[in-house]
Amino acid sequence: MRYRRRLRSRIIISFALFGLGLTALFAVATVYMRTRLEDQLVNNTLEREVRHFVDFKRDNPDPDAPWAMSLYQAQIVRAGRIATVPLAWQKYDSGVYDIDDIGREGKIRPYKLAVYKDADYWAFLRFDISTQKLGERQLLVVLGASVLAFAIFSLLIGFWLSARVMSPVTELVQRVRAMSKSGRPELLKSHFADDEVGQLAAALDDYSTRLTEMVERDREFNADVSHELRTPLSVIASTTELLQGSPDLADKPRERLKRIERAVRQSTELIDALLLLSRRERQAPTDGETTDVAKVVEQVVDAQRPHVANKPVEVRVDIEEPLATAAPSSVVAVALSNLIGNAFKYTQAGEVIVSVGHGRVSVEDTGPGINAEDAEKLFERGVRGTQVGKGGGLGLAIVRRLCELYGWKVSLAPRPQGGATATLEFGKQTWPS
Structure with missing residues (x-):
């Protein structure tokens, strides 16, 4: 039976377990590092004192000879009698200070210096903290390495948890894509x-x-x-x-x-x-051949000529070069009928020039023209120009949809000498006939 749990609950539980596990691991690692470093500090201190004790006894075989630990150096004098006190210590008042001094082996080592001064005595106690400093450096290194390791570990766990949590969403996306490709x-x-x-x-x-x-x-x-x-x-x-x-x-x-x-x-x-x-x-011509655009232009011009009627309009068709396209003649005719028909309808006097060649058909007229800012809007469904009469505004929208289907390009622009120019570019699927 499929495991059922809400996606929100999965995310909450996953991150709760992740935080708990990461905190527990960090706590265990911190305790382990602290115990290990403390043991190392104690062991190093004991080994050092043992060696110091052996060296002292080797130099002083008398069993009654006094012995002091190497980590401590104490000195007390009467107030003002500081001849035996190191010069570097004399400047300090009562308190505890971090100093660097020369140890018994002749090397500079870090120390803590405790100073006590009153009217009768001046006391000085120097404590060697080189072992503690070493422990601090080791702890910082271990903590830095632990942070890096936990960061990498959390990143891997995050990837794993995200994959588990988002797996149903990913599966849904894959199934929707497969359904989209198959069409079933x-x-x-x-x-x-x-x-x-x-x-x-x-x-x-x-x-x-x-x-x-x-x-x-x-x-x-x-x-x-x-x-x-x-x-x-x-x-x-x-x-x-x-x-x-x-x-x-x-x-x-x-x-x-x-x-x-x-x-x-x-x-x-x-x-x-x-x-x-x-x-x-996107249908090709039924006979498998290309459509002669110039021939379709002539048929469309002949079919749309009644729109000119008795108006003083000269219609001229310029076939600059043969042109063919891989589309049914009916589709080409519908696209051109709207462009040429509009030019015939709205031109009251002057001329309409239809040019064919160079991969395009252009229709120039001397009608009322269009505004440059309205040129692109005229291809939207139901939008009409301000210079024309009544109508549904669907013709150019159909032309634009046909162009999108076949990869063509249609455009409108004002004509510099008055009127408008409509251009239909047939794109890559156009060849000389």
Whole structure:
């Protein structure tokens, strides 16, 4: 049975055990070091006094000869009679002082000097503290090494504890990533305990289920709409073609049938493009070849020419060099239809120049123009320029989404001589045709 405990409790217990263990180890180490250093100090002192006693007896074989410990040197004189007192001691008043003096072996050693002075006697007691100083240095070295060792040990324990505590979260992340890569939804709650991570997994399961259902509904809706719209459009296209083949058809009805035919083609292309956007599918041309951009431009210009109608607008198409791209002609047509159609709609007089070449299509017009600060905002859904009339503001947003899908780049900018310039760059997947 899986071990169940809240993540918060795991963290608290882990750090409590870690602090307790580290404190206990430090306490044991401190006691051990103190005992060891004290033993070493006592042993060294005893060994030194024993050697001193042997040396004294070797120099003084008389069993009644007085003997004093080597760590202490005491001297007492009557007040003012300081001839036998070392000169360095005479300057001190009553108290205890740290001094450096020459020992019996002729080397400078650290000492404690206790001085007592009154009206009758001056007393001096010198105590050798070299052994204590050595013990202090050893203790500092051992403590420094212990701190470093405990720091490394705590770091290793911290890594181990963090891995243990965060292992459920890491496992959840790995399962979510695997599910994201495979594209197959999987219930996560069954793999985790009933703790915070398990609650998070349950929330993700609920969100994933609702998201999957919504995606399935959208996919079915798009497929149904696409199918239901294509059928009447096909009927309209075939009927229009049959009517145009009638030999006794007058010119005016024939022109209207051509407009219907163009509208059907534009609607079919728009359905294809919107279906690709809804599926986020980057589709290549059906025949496996590239799409001739210049040819699509000419078709779009012809389809959008009714927007010019009787306005005094000159339309010019400059094919500077052949251009092809690895995208369906319907997608290219939808993107260009919005750019060229806007130029035709909002240009009341002057000219519209469509240039093809160098990996891009640019559309220049002499319309009302745009503000430079509003150029990027016009690609947002529902945003329209201040110089244009009514509309939903969806055309350029669709163009931007198609460009993001195929790695293209679209931009708008004011034209220096008046009007605006729209540019569609096809990027790396563009070749000369």
